[in-house]
Amino acid sequence: MNKKQIAMLQDIPLFQGFSVVGLKKFLKTFKHLPCKKGDIVFEEGAQEDSFFIVAQGFVVIEKKKDKAGKKFKRLAVLKKNDFFGEMAVIERQPRFAQARAMEDSDLFELERANLMAFIKACPEDGMSLLIEIIRIVLKRLKSTSDELIAVQGFIDVLTKSKRN
Numbered sequence: 001m002n003k004k005q006i007a008m009l010q011d012i013p014l015f016q017g018f019s020v021v022g023l024k025k026f027l028k029t030f031k032h033l034p035c036k037k038g039d040i041v042f043e044e045g046a047q048e049d050s051f052f053i054v055a056q057g058f059v060v061i062e063k064k065k066d067k068a069g070k071k072f073k074r075l076a077v078l079k080k081n082d083f084f085g086e087m088a089v090i091e092r093q094p095r096f097a098q099a100r101a102m103e104d105s106d107l108f109e110l111e112r113a114n115l116m117a118f119i120k121a122c123p124e125d126g127m128s129l130l131i132e133i134i135r136i137v138l139k140r141l142k143s144t145s146d147e148l149i150a151v152q153g154f155i156d157v158l159t160k161s162k163r164n
Helices: 003-011 020-027 086-091 110-120 123-163
Strands: 031-035 038-043 048-058 061-065 072-078 098-101 105-111
Touching: 003 020, 020 105, 020 110, 020 123, 086 110, 105 110, 110 123
Parallel strands: none
Antiparallel strands: 031 105, 038 098, 048 105, 061 072, 061 098
């Protein structure tokens, strides 16, 4: 473990509440995943249980628009320090959407079993991590709700103008 890796983790909002001991233990739980532009990190519907942190680059989260999987709707673009894939870790459900590297990127992958082992070994830091994941997921939910309200307002305007 080197100081550079510890400092890198401390810059990621998910880990800002961690102790140095917790960060050192956490470094042992994930694996580095280099991706080339266009690489699929995971496909929609895949049965996996890892989540990912963007260390470098950009990742797009996209949902299939057709059965053939040729057209996609962009749901989010994630950058350095963002995470994704938490739904599969928490819910143990198939992937809701696809994740694809938009450019050469470096990711950290954390499998569910390793996350649970870390939480048991370092409960205080594990709780800090879970609270931060929940906080960010709730922020994303609020943003999605705001977007739905805006779309509903637009639909209301269109419906009203058609009636007149």
